[in-house]
Amino acid sequence: MTIGDVAARANVSKSAVSFVFNGRPGVGEAARERILAAARELDWRPDARARALSRSRAQALGLVIRRAPELLSNDPFFPQFVAGVESGSSDGGYALVLQVVPDRAAEKRAYERFAHESRVDGVFLTDMRLDDERVGELDRLWLPHVVVGPAAASDEPAGTIGLDDAAGVRRAVRHLSALGHRRIAHVAGVPGYVHSEVRRQAWEQELVALGLAPGPVVEGDFTGAAGARATHELLDRSDPPTAIVFANDLMAIAGMSAAADRGVRVPSDLSVVGYDDIPLAPYVQPSLTTVRQDVVEWGRACALALIATVEGREPDRVALPAAEFVVRGSTGPVPADRAPLGRPADDQPTGR
Amino acid sequence: MTIGDVAARANVSKSAVSFVFNGRPGVGEAARERILAAARELDWRPDARARALSRSRAQALGLVIRRAPELLSNDPFFPQFVAGVESGSSDGGYALVLQVVPDRAAEKRAYERFAHESRVDGVFLTDMRLDDERVGELDRLWLPHVVVGPAAASDEPAGTIGLDDAAGVRRAVRHLSALGHRRIAHVAGVPGYVHSEVRRQAWEQELVALGLAPGPVVEGDFTGAAGARATHELLDRSDPPTAIVFANDLMAIAGMSAAADRGVRVPSDLSVVGYDDIPLAPYVQPSLTTVRQDVVEWGRACALALIATVEGREPDRVALPAAEFVVRGSTGPVPADRAPLGRPADDQPTGR
DNA sequence: CTCGGGGACAGAACCGGATTACTCCTCTGC
C-alpha cells in the first residue's frame, strides 16, 4: 500500500496525492475527491518513515529520563508528565520517543544518538541542575529543546517552561505561620537540582518575610528513607521544630511515620506539609497537607512549546495554572505549650 | 553528514561503507580501516530515518497505555514497566515510542496508526482483559506483539510474558491463615481485567485449599477511594473479616486509613495485605505487608521477546523471578476474641 | 598457459513519499 497505489486508483500522479494529503493547492475538487476516496478504500496513510526521510523531519520528540529504573516509581512527576507530553505531542502530530538512562554518560550518549541519527526533532530537558551543562551540549548538537523546570529566580535559560513551584511552598509557610508555628523546618531535596533549590529558597524567603528565623534545613533525596532519617534528625534537636515542610510527599509521609514511631503525634505535636499531592496523600493517617501542581497540563505545554520551536515558530508564552495548596489533616495549630512567642520552649523536646 | 561524505573521504563507494556498518563481508581490511576512520572523523552515524525506509523497519517498538492521564500516577506498574521495556529496547537497538490514550476508541486508532504508518515494528499489549479483542485486531493489522500480563490459567494467547501473580497472593493467604485468620476477605481490582481475576482466583483457590470458606469479595478499582469504601463495607458486615487481601497497595493503604478512622487497629484488630510494594509501603503506619514483583525485569523480558518476534526469531522462554511476599507490620495474629475455630464471634463487630 | 572461481569493490536501482520544475489548458483582458 503506497502512494503509488492510491495515485493509480485515482488516476492521478503521485504528486497529486501528496498535494492533497499535505493540504496544498493545485488539485481540483473532482480529483481531490477521487484521491480521498481511493485513499479511504485502500485504507492508506502516508508512511511515517518515508515522510520523515523526505521532509528531513522525524516527526518525533525525545524524552530522556535519567534515573535508576527501580527508582522511577518513586517519582510521581514522571508518569503525569509523560502523559501530558504525549498528549501534547500527539495533538501536534508527533510521536514521543522515551529513553531511560542510568547515569550522566549514558544520558549524553542518548542525546548524541538522537541528534546524529535524527531520531527525534527535539528533546525535553528535565531535572535541571544549577549551571546545567546539558543546554550547551544540545546547542552544540543543534538539537532543539525546551527546559522543563520551575522558573528559576535568575538567569533562567530561554525556553524554560515551568510552574511556579515557589508559590506553593510560600503558601504552605504562611499557612503554618497563621497556625502559630514559629519553628518551621525544611527537609530539602537533592542539592544541586533547581527544583530542590527553588523550594528551599521559597521556604526561607517566606519565613524571612514573615519575620521568622529560618529554621533548620536537612538535606534529603526525595526517598522515604531520607524523609524518615531527616525527621528523626530534626526531632532529636534540642529545639525541635513544630512544623516541617518537606520537599515532596514521599519524604513527608515517611516523616509522619517516623514521628509516630517516636510518639510524636501529627498534627497535634507536629505539623507536616508535603509537595506533589500523590494519589495516596488523602489516604494516609493523617491525610497529608500538600501542594498540588497540574503536571499533566505542564507536560502538554512543554510539548506544544517544543513543537513550535522545532517548526521554527515562536512558542507562545503559556500561562500554566499555579500550584495549589491543599490543606488536609497533617497540619494544625501549634501545640499550646510551645506557642508563646516570648517564651522559648526549647528545653522541652516534643514526645518521649 | 551522509554516507556519501564518508565514502568520499575513505575513497570508497557508499555500498562499502554500508557493508562495514552492517557487518557484512566483502570489504578488505585496509578499506574497512579507512572507512571506520573516516566515519569517526566525521562523527557520522547512519541516519535512522533513511535506514528505516530502506530496510522497511522502523527500528522502534510501541507501547500504548490506555488510561486517563491524571490517573496514570495511581499505577506503580507503568513507570517501572516502561523503564524495563526501554532498557530492553535500547539494548536491542530499538527506540521506544510511547502513547497514552484515554479510551478504547483512541487505543484502536493508535494501533492502526502505528501499523499503517509503520511507525513501530511491534507493540506491547498491557492491561489484558478476559477475552481481549485486541489480539485479533493486531493480527489483522499484521502488527507483531507480545502480551504483557500474568499467566492466565487457561487459553493464554501465545506470546504472553507474565509473572506469576497468583503465587504471591497464595503466599499472602497462607501467611494469614498461619496467623490464625479464618475470615479473610478480598478487595478485588476492576473486574474483567486478567490481573484482577488472577488475583481473585488465587485468593479463592488458596482459601479452598486450606479448607476455609472464601470470605466476602468487594470489587474495587485500584484507587484509594475504592479501597476506603470497600473497607468500610467489609467492616460494616455482621461478620467482619479479620484480614483483608487487597488487589493493590493503594487500596490497601487507603483501607488501613479507613479502618483507623473507625477505631479498628491494624494489625491488632485487622490484618491487611497489599500488592505491588510501592515505595511508600514500608513508610506508612503500620508498614504494609505486600507482594513485590520485579517489574523492571519483566519489562526487559517483554522487550527482548518482542524484538525476537519482530526479527522473526523464536523468543526464548525466559524465567522471570517469582513474585516475592514481603512481611511487614500490617499483618499479625488474629485477635484473641475472634480466633477460636468452633466459636464464631460474628455478633461482635470489631472496633468502635 | 589458460580458464574458472571468488573476493573486493563500484554503480545503479530502490524504499515511499515530498518537492521542484515544468507542461498543458483555459480564462481574461486588451
Next chain:
DNA sequence: GCAGAGGAGTAATCCGGTTCTGTCCCCGAG
C-alpha cells in the same frame, strides 16, 4: 483574436541509506 496569467496536473529529482548486479583482478587448478 491573441498574448499572458494562473490553475491543474505531471515527470523528475531528492532524502540517505540498503541491496542487487556487475566488473575487475588475482589466484589456483588442470
